Amino acid sequence: MNAVIDIGNSRTKIVVFDGDAVAAEQSVQGHTLAHAPLLFAEHNVTDAIISSVVDLSESLTEELSRLQAQCALAHPILHFNASTPIPLHNAYRTPASLGADRLAAAVGAWMQCQGKPLLIIDAGSCITFDMVSQEGTYLGGNISPGLQARLRAIDDYFPRLPLVAAHGDLPELGYDTETAIRAGVVMGMRHEIEGYIRHFASRLPDLHVYITGGDALDLTTHPDATLLTDTHLVAKGLNCILNYNIRLSQPQ
Numbered sequence: 001m002n003a004v005i006d007i008g009n010s011r012t013k014i015v016v017f018d019g020d021a022v023a024a025e026q027s028v029q030g031h032t033l034a035h036a037p038l039l040f041a042e043h044n045v046t047d048a049i050i051s052s053v054v055d056l057s058e059s060l061t062e063e064l065s066r067l068q069a070q071c072a073l074a075h076p077i078l079h080f081n082a083s084t085p086i087p088l089h090n091a092y093r094t095p096a097s098l099g100a101d102r103l104a105a106a107v108g109a110w111m112q113c114q115g116k117p118l119l120i121i122d123a124g125s126c127i128t129f130d131m132v133s134q135e136g137t138y139l140g141g142n143i144s145p146g147l148q149a150r151l152r153a154i155d156d157y158f159p160r161l162p163l164v165a166a167h168g169d170l171p172e173l174g175y176d177t178e179t180a181i182r183a184g185v186v187m188g189m190r191h192e193i194e195g196y197i198r199h200f201a202s203r204l205p206d207l208h209v210y211i212t213g214g215d216a217l218d219l220t221t222h223p224d225a226t227l228l229t230d231t232h233l234v235a236k237g238l239n240c241i242l243n244y245n246i247r248l249s250q251p252q
Contacts, residue, residue: 001016001017001018001023001043001044001045001046002016002017002045002046002047002048002049002239002242002243003015003016003017003036003039003040003043003045003047003048003049004016004017004048004049004051004235004238004239004242005033005036005048005049005050005051005077006051006052006101006234006235006238007031007050007051007052007053007054007056007060008053008054008101008124008125009053009054009125010029010030010125011027011028011029011030012027012028012030012031012032012033013025013026013027013235014026014027014033014035014036014039015232015235015239016039016043016045017235017239020236020239022232022235023043024039024042024043025232025235026039031054031057031060032060032063033060033063033064033067034063036063036067037066037067037070037071040067040071041071045071045073046072046073046074047073047074047075047078047242047246048073048077048078048242049077049078049079049080049238049239049241049242050064050077050078050079050080051080051100051101051104051234051238052100053099053100053101064077075246075249078241078242078245080100080104080238080241081096081100082095082096082098084241084245085241085244085245085248086103086107086241086244087107087110087111087136087240087241087244088103088106088107088110088132088136088137088138089135089136089137089138090103090137090138091137091138091139091140092138092140093140099128101122101124101234102120102122102128102130102141103138103237104234104235104237104238104241105120105122105128105130105210105212105233105234105237106118106120106130106132106138106237107237107238107240107241108210108230108232108233108234108235108236108237108238108240109132109208109210109228109230109233109237110132110136111236111237111240112228112230112236113208113210113228114136115134116134116206116207116208117131117132117133117134117200117204117206117207117208118131118132118207118208118209118210119131119196119197119200119207119208119209119210119225120132120141120209120210120212120233121193121196121209121210121211121212121213122212122213122233122234123146123147123189123193123211123212123213123214123215124146124213124214124215125146125148125149126143126144126145126146126149127143127144127145127146127189127192127193127213127215128141128142128143128144129141129142129143129144129196131200134206144192146215147166147185147186147189147215148166148215150185150188150189151163151164151165151166151181151182151185154181154185161177161181162177162178162181164178164181164182164185165182166182166185166186166215168182169182170182170183170186170187171183172187189215193211194222197209197222197224197225197227198224200225201222201224201225202224207224207225207226208225208226208228209222209225209226209227209228210228210229210230210233211227211228211229211230212229212230212231212232212233212234
């Protein structure tokens with residue numbers, strides 16, 4: 001089995017794959033691999049890939065070395081970075097600055113829906129909008145503040161306005177300051193996402209849209225495009241990249 005280690009801004013997630021299917025997953029707060037050895041042993045993990053949106057600390061690097069030494073892996077743990085071969089053509093002008101999670105999500109979407117123009121929307125700490133052509137070229141994308149960042153920005157920049165929780169009453173029009181902020185932020189995000197979908201669908205009639213991320217809004221249908229929701233899109237992309245590199249390493 002394969003294991004995907006995905007280190008985000010605030011959490012570390014490990015997803016174990018049996019082929020293309022998710023067999024197990026664990027997510028912990030912070031940047032640590034303390035839970036990895038037991039998970040690897042329980043599921044007989046033979047290969048692994050690590051992706052991180054932050055620089056690996058000295059302690060995390062040591063944990064990774066211990067994990068490699070403790071587990072009987074068939075290959076060294078693959079560190080996903082800008083130079084890692086992927087099954088897409090990357091047209092981004094500065095590939096070293098491209099977020100690993102964005103590229104992995106693009107790979108995950110393409111491997112499930114080849115031959116279609118793709119828009120990948122990941123609503124997490126930031127909202128990212130990434131495009132893949134029907135020929136399999138990553139074209140680039142845009143970055144916008146996420147839900148929590150928008151709520152905190154209002155509190156930071158406007159002293160008289162409070163920090164509002166993301167969850168709560170969500171009227172069409174706010175009836176007090178709290179609901180006005182929450183509705184403004186959430187509905188603003190919704191209209192932003194729908195606007196992107198309409199814009200690209202008007203140019204690409206067969207557009208398929210993948211939506212992922214912890215703050216993904218409930219957009220189950222859209223009249224202009226095919227919507228697909230996948231909470232494991234980044235992990236699936238990393239698993240595809242791992243398998244792709246294993247195949248490249250085998251004698252032809």
